[in-house]
Amino acid sequence: MNKPHIVILGAGYGGIMTAVKLQKQLRQNEAEITLVHKYDYHFQASCLHENAAGTLHQDRSKIKIKDIINRSKINFIIDDVMSIKRDAKKVRLKNRELHYDLLVIGLGFEPRAEGIPGLEEHAYSITDINSARFVREHIEYNFASYANADKKDDSKLNIVIGGGGILGVEFAGELVHQIPDICREFDIEKTQVRLYMLAEKNSLLPGFDKELEHYAATSLQSRGVEIIHSDQLKAYQDNKVIYETEETERKIPTHTFIWTGGVQANPVFEKAGLALKNKKIEVHSNMLSTIDDSIFVVGESAYVTNENGEEISPTAKKAIEEAAVTAKNIASRLRNKELTSCRPVKQGMFATLGRDDGVATVQNRRVFGWKAVVVKRIHDNHYLYQLGGWQLLLKKGHFHLL
Ligand SMILES: Cc1cc2nc3c(=O)[nH]c(=O)nc-3n(C[C@H](O)[C@H](O)[C@H](O)COP(=O)(O)OP(=O)(O)OC[C@H]3O[C@@H](n4cnc5c(N)ncnc54)[C@H](O)[C@@H]3O)c2cc1C
Structure with missing residues (x-):
C-alpha cells in the first residue's frame, strides 16, 4: 500500500521545524515526507540585519539542511515552488511536479512595496x-x-x-x-x-x-x-x-x-485560491487552512489571531510553536486521532540596538540595554538547540553576548 505523501514547502523557521519534529514523531512506514526549499541551507532570518550591516558574516546564519534532517526519513528537494493546484493535490516546482496527500506551507514573507512609486x-x-x-x-x-x-x-x-x-x-x-x-x-x-x-x-x-x-x-x-x-x-x-x-x-x-516597512505573504498561494486575510492564509487554531483540510500553514504565511481577534505579530517564535503543533497534528491525522489547537503563549518581544543595547518585554517586564541583548541571544541559541542539539548549538551558537 502507498504511504501518504507529506510535502513541506519552505525550510524557514516554520518549515524546517515541522520537518525536524516529523522525523522524530513518525515511523518510517507511516508516511513519505518531502521538504522543498530554494537553497541547500536554512537561514536564521532574525539575524539577517547583522549580515546586511556586516557585523555577522552570512555563513554564521546559514545551516546546511543535510546536517539537520534524517535523509532516510525525509527527501529533500532544492527547487522553486511555482504554484499549488489544490483540486489535483499537486505542487508545481520549477523543475518537476509533486503529488501530496498533506501539504505544509511555510513560504514566509515577501517585501511589500505598498504601491509607492520607485x-x-x-x-x-x-x-x-x-x-x-x-x-x-x-x-x-x-x-x-x-x-x-x-x-x-x-x-x-x-x-x-x-x-x-x-x-x-x-x-x-x-x-x-x-x-x-x-x-x-x-x-x-x-x-x-x-x-x-x-x-x-x-x-x-x-x-x-x-x-x-x-x-x-x-x-x-x-x-x-x-x-x-x-x-x-x-x-x-x-x-x-x-x-x-x-x-x-x-x-x-x-x-x-x-x-523595511512592510511584508506580505508569498504570491504562490495568492494564486492557489486559499482564503486570505491581510495577504496571509486564514487558518483554524489547529493550523489547517479554513477552506482546505489537506493544507497546514505555518509562520508568516498563516493569519492567526489572539483571543481578542487581533492578528498575532509574525515572529520566529510564533513560527516554531505552530510547527510543533502542525507536526503533532499530522501524526494525529495519520493515526486517526483528534487534532490539537495551537494556543500561542504570550510572546516576549525584543529588538536589539546594536551589539550591546536593546529593548525587550519578558513576562510583561521591561528589559533595557545589554540584558535585552542577552534575552535575544538566549532565544536564538535555544532555537539552534531545538533544531540540531548540542552539535549545532556549538557550531552556530551566538555566544558573543556583548
Ligand atoms: C532582518 C530581520 C530581523 C528579524 N528579527 C526578528 C527577531 O529578532 N525575533 C523574531 O522573532 N523575529 C524576527 N524576525 C521575523 C522572523 O524572522 C520571521 O517571523 C520568521 O522568519 C518567519 O518564519 P517563516 O518560517 O514563516 O518564514 P521564513 O523564515 O521567511 O522562511 C521561509 C523560507 O521559504 C523559502 N521560500 C520562499 N519562497 C519559496 C519558493 N517559492 N520556493 C522555495 N522556497 C521558498 C525562503 O527562502 C525562506 O527560507 C526578523 C525578520 C527579519 C527579516
Missing part, C-alpha cells in the same frame, strides 16, 4: 542571505566610489532606512556600530555619513511599550541616527527619497534606500 524597482530589502549580502556590498561600493571620485557626491554617504519596526530599528542599530569600520577602510571621515530612519508618524516600534520605544529612539539618536517621523512616504525616484511632513514635501538624496 520602491519596488529601486529600493533594497533584506529578505534572505543574498539580499542581506547585496545590501552590505552596495553600501561598501558607494563608500568606495565616494572615496575614489575627484568630485565628491555626498549622497553616496547618505543611507536611508524606510519603515521603522523591529527590522528597521535592529538594522539601524547594527549599521551605526559598523559605519566607523567601513569609514576607516575607505579613509572617510565618519561625521560625513548620514544615517536616516524614516518612520511612521508617532511610531517607531509598533507593538512595543511606549517607554521601550522611547528608549530605543534615544539610544539610536545618541549614536547619530536621524529619526524622521513622516506623514507620508511619496516616492523613491532619481536617487531621492521623497516624503511629506507637516504638509511640506522634503527630499533626501541617496543611492541607498533600504525598505
